Amino acid sequence: MGISEKTRKILWIQAGGFCSICKEQVITLGTASDDPSVFGEEAHIVARSEGGPRAGGLADEFLNHHTNLILLCSKDHKRIDDQPNHFTVERLRKIKSEHEAWVRSLARGDGNRLRLVPDPLFPQPKVLKLITRGNPLWNMLKESVTFEYALPDHLNDDDEDLIIEFMDLLRDYLDITGELVSARENRDAEKTIQQYISRLAEREFLVGAFVRHMLLTGGSAEEPTPWPMLRVEVQIATLAEVADENGTPYPPKAGI
Numbered sequence: 001m002g003i004s005e006k007t008r009k010i011l012w013i014q015a016g017g018f019c020s021i022c023k024e025q026v027i028t029l030g031t032a033s034d035d036p037s038v039f040g041e042e043a044h045i046v047a048r049s050e051g052g053p054r055a056g057g058l059a060d061e062f063l064n065h066h067t068n069l070i071l072l073c074s075k076d077h078k079r080i081d082d083q084p085n086h087f088t089v090e091r092l093r094k095i096k097s098e099h100e101a102w103v104r105s106l107a108r109g110d111g112n113r114l115r116l117v118p119d120p121l122f123p124q125p126k127v128l129k130l131i132t133r134g135n136p137l138w139n140m141l142k143e144s145v146t147f148e149y150a151l152p153d154h155l156n157d158d159d160e161d162l163i164i165e166f167m168d169l170l171r172d173y174l175d176i177t178g179e180l181v182s183a184r185e186n187r188d189a190e191k192t193i194q195q196y197i198s199r200l201a202e203r204e205f206l207v208g209a210f211v212r213h214m215l216l217t218g219g220s221a222e223e224p225t226p227w228p229m230l231r232v233e234v235q236i237a238t239l240a241e242v243a244d245e246n247g248t249p250y251p252p253k254a255g256i
């Protein structure tokens with residue numbers, strides 16, 4: 001008894017017409033004069049022939065059942081037969097079930113995972129904005145949903161402690177920006193940030209920041225969610241390069 005027409009349909013639909021290993025669609029494009037070429041093959045997980053790769057002595061009705069078949073491209077079919085030590089029955093069953101779950105997720109459209117993409121409505125910052133006062137950084141914090149930072153390598157412990165303290169402060173503020181509604185609270189936050197910027201400046205550090213406007217898309221949400229990300233960097237003043245908003249060094253070098 002061969003593989004029935006019904007079994008074949010079940011297998012091909014569950015596999016989505018893709019090779020379960022390389023995920024390639026197992027059909028070529030047609031041409032003006034030729035039909036597409038099909039190079040998908042229904043491979044046995046527990047093999048049919050005694051002594052063949054993955055032979056297991058299954059009765060015919062189980063051998064040719066869709067649960068014992070896996071859709072593969074011709075290349076991967078040869079590969080699993082040539083490499084039975086790697087492609088064991090167990091491994092093939094796992095490949096099959098993961099592949100079919102992947103196909104179902106594609107069909108549901110949730111192969112469209114949550115991801116962050118640049119918001120086309122905002123220009124993407126090329127350079128950090130030099131921050132010398134508390135107010136602009138506080139405003140950037142208030143409009144952001146996440147925060148990341150960078151600090152120089154090879155700092156002495158005191159400097160590193162101060163910078164980390166500053167970053168921790170910013171992170172704490174980010175969590176509570178929505179709760180600080182009064183002008184007084186906002187002003188105090190600005191002042192606290194200002195104090196750190198001044199202390200860092202005394203030690204010859206500059207603070208730079210930008211907000212990258214991203215969109216959170218995918219998942220079950222219909223509309224992308226704005227996802228502004230604040231990046232703050234502390235740099236050693238003597239090593240920092242100052243540039244205009246387009247990234248052109250400032251002041252312009254003589255002769256340019």
Ligand SMILES: [Zn+2]
Pocket residue numbers: 019020021022023024072073074075076
């Ligand atoms: Zn393949």
